[in-house]
Amino acid sequence: MTLAVTGVAVALPGAADARALLHTARPGADPVDPTALIGRKGLRFKDRATQLGLHLAHAALTDAGVLQDGELTVPSGRLGTVVSSNLGNVDTVCRAVETIAKESTSALSPMDTPNASSNIIASETAIRYGLRGPNLTVCNGRSSGLDAIRWAALMLRTGRADHILVTGVEPDNEVTRRLVDGPVADGGAALVLSRDASTRAKALLGPVLRTARPADTAERLTRQAPGGELWLSTEEHPVPGAARRIALTGWGELSGALGVVQCAAAAGWFAEGHNGPAYALAGAAGAVLLAPERTP
Amino acid sequence: MTYPILGIGAVAGIGADPDAIFDSLCAGRSGLAPLRAFDRSRFNAQQLFEIDDRQTDGVDEPGRATRFLVEAIRQAAEDAGLPEDLAGIPVLVGTGLRELRTLELWWRDGVPLDSDGLHFENALRRHFGAIDTHTFAGACSASLYALALAWDLLELGEAETVVVAGCDVVTESMFGQADRVQFDPPSSVRPFDKDRQGTILGEGAAAVVLSRSAPAGRPVRGRLRSVAVNCDAHHQTAPDPDGVEDAVRQAQAQAEVTPADIDLVVLHGTGTPLNDRTEAAVTARVFDGPGPALTGIKSLTGHTSGSAGLLSLIVALCSLDRGLVPPIAGLAEPLPEAAELRLVAGEPLAAPVRLAQINSFGFGGVNAVAIVGGAA
Numbered sequence: 001m002t003l004a005v006t007g008v009a010v011a012l013p014g015a016a017d018a019r020a021l022l023h024t025a026r027p028g029a030d031p032v033d034p035t036a037l038i039g040r041k042g043l044r045f046k047d048r049a050t051q052l053g054l055h056l057a058h059a060a061l062t063d064a065g066v067l068q069d070g071e072l073t074v075p076s077g078r079l080g081t082v083v084s085s086n087l088g089n090v091d092t093v094c095r096a097v098e099t100i101a102k103e104s105t106s107a108l109s110p111m112d113t114p115n116a117s118s119n120i121i122a123s124e125t126a127i128r129y130g131l132r133g134p135n136l137t138v139c140n141g142r143s144s145g146l147d148a149i150r151w152a153a154l155m156l157r158t159g160r161a162d163h164i165l166v167t168g169v170e171p172d173n174e175v176t177r178r179l180v181d182g183p184v185a186d187g188g189a190a191l192v193l194s195r196d197a198s199t200r201a202k203a204l205l206g207p208v209l210r211t212a213r214p215a216d217t218a219e220r221l222t223r224q225a226p227g228g229e230l231w232l233s234t235e236e237h238p239v240p241g242a243a244r245r246i247a248l249t250g251w252g253e254l255s256g257a258l259g260v261v262q263c264a265a266a267a268g269w270f271a272e273g274h275n276g277p278a279y280a281l282a283g284a285a286g287a288v289l290l291a292p293e294r295t296p
Numbered sequence: 297m298t299y300p301i302l303g304i305g306a307v308a309g310i311g312a313d314p315d316a317i318f319d320s321l322c323a324g325r326s327g328l329a330p331l332r333a334f335d336r337s338r339f340n341a342q343q344l345f346e347i348d349d350r351q352t353d354g355v356d357e358p359g360r361a362t363r364f365l366v367e368a369i370r371q372a373a374e375d376a377g378l379p380e381d382l383a384g385i386p387v388l389v390g391t392g393l394r395e396l397r398t399l400e401l402w403w404r405d406g407v408p409l410d411s412d413g414l415h416f417e418n419a420l421r422r423h424f425g426a427i428d429t430h431t432f433a434g435a436c437s438a439s440l441y442a443l444a445l446a447w448d449l450l451e452l453g454e455a456e457t458v459v460v461a462g463c464d465v466v467t468e469s470m471f472g473q474a475d476r477v478q479f480d481p482p483s484s485v486r487p488f489d490k491d492r493q494g495t496i497l498g499e500g501a502a503a504v505v506l507s508r509s510a511p512a513g514r515p516v517r518g519r520l521r522s523v524a525v526n527c528d529a530h531h532q533t534a535p536d537p538d539g540v541e542d543a544v545r546q547a548q549a550q551a552e553v554t555p556a557d558i559d560l561v562v563l564h565g566t567g568t569p570l571n572d573r574t575e576a577a578v579t580a581r582v583f584d585g586p587g588p589a590l591t592g593i594k595s596l597t598g599h600t601s602g603s604a605g606l607l608s609l610i611v612a613l614c615s616l617d618r619g620l621v622p623p624i625a626g627l628a629e630p631l632p633e634a635a636e637l638r639l640v641a642g643e644p645l646a647a648p649v650r651l652a653q654i655n656s657f658g659f660g661g662v663n664a665v666a667i668v669g670g671a672a
Contacts, residue, residue, distance in 0.1 A: 035409045049298065077526065077542065093396050096469035101404055104338045105475040114532045118394060118433030123660020126529040132539065135527035135662050136441060136635040139394055139433045141415050144628040147430060151445060158448040175403065176371060179411045212383070255411065255617070282425070 002200035003153055006163070006243030006290065007064025008267045009224045012185055012251045018268030021126030021189075021261065023172075025250025031172075032187045046124065047153040048171035048186070049088035053121040054128055056190035057081070058169050061129060064192035065200060072130055080133030080161040082170040084148035086141060086256040087184065089115050089168045091175040097220040099138040118215055121169065138256070143210065143285035144168070145259020150285070152193050153250065163194045168260025180253045189264035202267040206277065206288030217286040221279045226286040228277035230269050232262035238281060260267035260280045263289055298669065299450055300516040301504050302457070302467050303378070304610050305371025305650060307364050308500035308597045309345045313371060317597075318614040321572035321622035322644045324447075326596045327498065328484065334468055344466055345352075345498030345598025354639045358398040358407045362419045364501035365389060368603075369424065372459065377514060382424040388456050389416050389431050390438030390445050390462040392601035392658075426459075433602075435658030436461055436564075437525075439502060440605030440666055444523040447591035457508070457650045458526040462603035463501035486571050486626035487565030488634050498598020502606035518613045521651070521667040522550035528661025535574045537581075539661055544582050544653070547665035553651060556589045558667070560615055560652040562608040565624065566599050567593030575655065576633035583637075591640045591648060595625040605656030608667055612652035616670045621645040621656035 005107050008018050009078040014029025015021055027233040032053035036041060043051050061067035097292040099107050114120055126135050134155050138148040145168040169188035176184040177186035193205065207224045211217045217220065218238035222228065231239040232246050239245050246265060248254060254261055262280035269278055275291045309327025316344035320327075329347040333356035336342055347364065373382065395414050402409035412418055415431035434441045439462025446458040446635065474497070475481065482493035510516045518635050524546035526541030561583075563575055579590065590599055593611055594600075600607055615621050627641040656668045 072313070076527040076529065080527070087415060090396075090414075093399055093467065093469040094304060096472055097404045100338050100472045101335075105340065105472045108472055108476040110473075110477045112476055115657045116437050116470045116473045117392060118396070119392075119435045119658070119660055119662065123435075123527070123532060123662065126527045126660065127531065130529050132527055132542075134441075134444075134525045134528045134659070135434075136445075137433045138430070139415050140431050141412050154445065154448045154452065156456070158451050160444075160448070164442075181401075181410075205343075205372075210428050228484055284357050293403075 001157055001195060003156055003205040004194050005191050005267055006102045006198060006200040006202040007060040008195040008202050009059030009063060009190045009266050010264050011052060011056050012070055012187040018264045019271055021062055021265035021268050026257065037168050047089060047092055047115045049085055049169055050121050050124050052169050052187050053083060053125055053169045055128055056169060056188060057125045057165055058164055059073035060190035060192050067129060074163060078130040078162040079131045079137060081122055081125050081139060081165040082136045082148045082152045082262060084125035084138045084144040084256040085121055085140050085170060086144055086178065087122050087170050087176040089118055090118055090179060091173045094175045112194040121171055128159060142283035144256040146208060146282045146285035146287050149259060149263060151208060153205055153208055156195050163192055164193045166193060166260055170255045170257045183252035185254045185257060189261040191260060191263055192215060201264055201292035203270055204290040204292055208288050210285045212284060214281060214284050217284050218281060219287045225277040228279050230278040232278060233281040297474050298519040298521050299506050299508060300510040301518045301520055302510060302516055303372040303376025303505040304517050304613060305368040305375060306607055306610050307347065307367050307504040308607065309347050309498060309595055314610050314614060317459050318611060321593055321596055322620065324625050327598060339475045343496060345496060347499045353492050356401060358401050358438055361463050361465045363393050363599050364415055365461055366414060366419060366423050368501035368503040369459055369461050371514045372503035372505050378505060382426040383460065385457050385459055386428040386449060387420050387426045387459045388442040390434055390442035390602050391472060392429060392435050392438055392464050392566060393467045394431060394433055397465050400468050407535035409669045429554055434662055435660060436601050436604050437656040437658035437662050438602040440523060440656040440664035441525055443666060444525045444664060446506050447523050449595045457501060457660045458506050460506060461503035462606040464495045464601040464603055467501045484626055485567040487567045487592045487594055488576060488630050488639055489627050490629050490631045492567045492569065492572060495568050495599045498600040500597060500600035500603045500607055502607065503604045518616055518671055519669045522552055523664060525664045530661050531533050534570055535657055536661055537574050537578050540574060540657060540663055541578045541581060544578065547667050551667040555620040555623060558651050558653050559649045560612060560621055560655045561588050561590050562612045562652060563590055563592040564655040564657045565594055567594060568597055573631060573633050576631060576637060580637060587637055589621050589645055591621050591637050605664060609654045609668060612654050612668055615649045618650060619646060619648050621647065
């Protein structure tokens with residue numbers, strides 16, 4: 001079964017679509033404003049990662065044609081979501097213990113209660129857009145985004161859903177910066193993966209795998225889908241010297257968003273007319289993205 | 297298709313392995329106790345179901361979720377006869393709160409942590425040499441969601457054997473937020489009782505080894521018949537009867553069984569007014585007539601969040617093995633929606649159990665339902 005990327009969305013400062021990922025990040029660009037796309041309603045008590053996730057979900061579902069004028073065009077039970085975020089709610093958690101230590105639980109905001117659970121982005125996304133299929137949150141470190149793609153693909157192949165929205169998103173704040181020891185990308189990307197490799201395909205999904213070491217993963221990717229010219233990898237080491245490499249480091253630490261942003265960048269690469277496979281590498285996880293089959 | 301469960305492992309406040317936990321459930325032993333490591337002056341609620349393992353009373357330690365996880369996996373791997381090195385075996389972990397308790401101690405008290413310490417990858421590599429490891433943060437149904445993904449790996453032939461686990465310790469932020477919204481904290485957890493007042497968090501870890509086939513001559517703990525997953529897409533804390541019913545019916549359809557085939561349901565049963573009412577109503581709708589025996593474990597273990605589903609599944613396997621169903625402790629008079637249901641109360645029920653259904657429902661309407669059968 002060939003799985004297709006049928007919808008793509010990008011939300012990073014200065015980068016609002018897949019092609020923008022192929023270029024260097026613009027320093028000092030304004031932060032993403034989710035209210036500009038989805039309005040203010042329902043966002044007030046959501047944490048930053050959830051707001052960004054809702055923005056990305058709207059854009060990707062719309063791009064895939066499964067959301068039109070606020071209504072789903074496919075059965076809601078066949079549409080699932082997988083979110084990758086390592087740092088999404090760490091600010092809520094840290095703020096809460098600080099408040100409890102200084103005062104007591106009476107000083108906490110009851111509106112923060114849902115945000116204390118790490119699956120808040122996925123559950124809010126499902127509630128807002130009516131996604132009743134499987135709902136999964138991956139918090140797996142550096143490889144998290146590509147892992148999310150892999151689990152979405154698995155659930156599509158076993159028939160648990162027909163379409164899965166995969167969102168990789170991280171927030172930039174004092175806690176996340178201190179945790180990763182540097183700036184954090186305030187945003188991410190989302191894809192819709194579909195069982196039906198329809199005319200909407202922006203990329204096809206090749207093998208997604210994990211080995212013990214990044215170099216082994218890189219070797220297997222090129223063996224399974226030879227002839228690629230683009231590598232999406234933060235690290236230089238496992239990438240062949242002559243290959244074109246895009247690191248995607250200009251927005252700060254992408255953490256759990258990385259793998260999803262890499263796949264979005266591959267879709268941007270194909271949109272510019274390239275045809276060879278693109279390889280994504282995050283930690284020891286890897287994925288091959290293939291150009292959509294274009295009808296002559 | 298069914299897959300054999302080769303090994304089980306678990307730790308909870310009421311026991312350090314599956315047998316001890318099952319014995320405590322049958323004997324009505326509770327793990328509820330006054331707060332052990334949080335500053336009691338900061339909370340209205342004063343009780344939790346903790347695992348009493350800290351070196352110094354009143355002083356919390358980082359890394360406890362990982363500690364319990366590693367112990368549950370160690371037990372399950374040993375029970376399954378796996379080698380100590382799990383390099384070729386995927387390990388899938390469902391959790392509600394990851395190592396967020398360690399994050400809290402890092403932020404407030406300066407305990408060392410980097411972002412990789414939030415999930416379990418490095419610990420699983422260190423302890424078991426495991427490479428393909430995954431942390432899923434799926435609230436209270438997380439471990440059964442992980443079980444569903446393990447099923448999918450086996451189904452597609454991407455793995456021969458998978459270790460599935462769940463773990464959680466109580467975070468101060470989650471306990472604090474619950475304390476903020478629960479003005480009158482419950483004194484106990486009483487699932488399906490008409491006087492239930494709410495839930496209390498607990499700590500625990502559980503693990504199973506699932507395989508495409510059992511090695512010749514090795515006894516198995518039971519067979520996994522199906523795991524269904526979906527989402528209500530309805531409300532953060534209010535479960536949706538239709539979503540829950542869909543998950544139950546999907547699980548039964550995938551297992552190719554009818555409601556009449558099910559002998560036991562281990563209910564999610566958190567003891568909150570809304571959850572129990574919804575679960576009782578859906579159960580009454582799905583099962584005609586007297587229906588199966590129904591039990592739940594949270595009155596004695598507390599709500600163990602990410603490990604809850606797998607812990608219930610292990611209890612179901614023990615019931616299959618022993619022909620004994622532990623009662624729902626603290627159940628005096630059932631809520632009206634459960635009046636006709638066969639809730640096991642008072643004493644353990646001695647009855648043959650061939651097929652059991654396990655319910656697990658999480659924050660955000662994330663539902664998972666599994667069906668397991670006996671070893672035969």
